[in-house]
Amino acid sequence: MERRKNDRVKKRLSVSIDDKVGIVSNMSPDGMQLIMTALPGKRNVYVRFQIDDQSFELKGYVRWIRKQLSIYQQYLVGLSITNATYEYYELIQKPM
Secondary structure, three states: OOOOOOOOEEEEEEEEEOOEEEEEEEEOOOEEEEEEOOOOOOOEEEEEEEEOOEEEEEEEEEEEEEEEOOOOOEEEEEEEEEEOOHHHHHHHHOOO
C-alpha cells in the first residue's frame, strides 16, 4: 500500500521552525522531511522560508521524529502541511 498521495521532490533549502533552523531534505504538496539539530518544542509549528528576497510562512504538524546516526546530533523530522500557500506550491515546482 502506498503511504503518500504525492511524490516527494528532493530540495535543499534552509527553513526556520519556531526559531530553530532546519534543512529541507524533500517536499511534496502535503509535507516535507527536514534535517534539524534542535527539535521543535511542539507538534503544531510555523515553517518560515526565505528564498532570495521573498519570504513566506505556513503551518505544519510534526508527524514523526527520528534520530539520525551521525557524529553530530541530528534528527529527521517529518511534517505534514496544514495550510500550504501559493508560494509553497510554486517552490515545489521550481527546479533547483
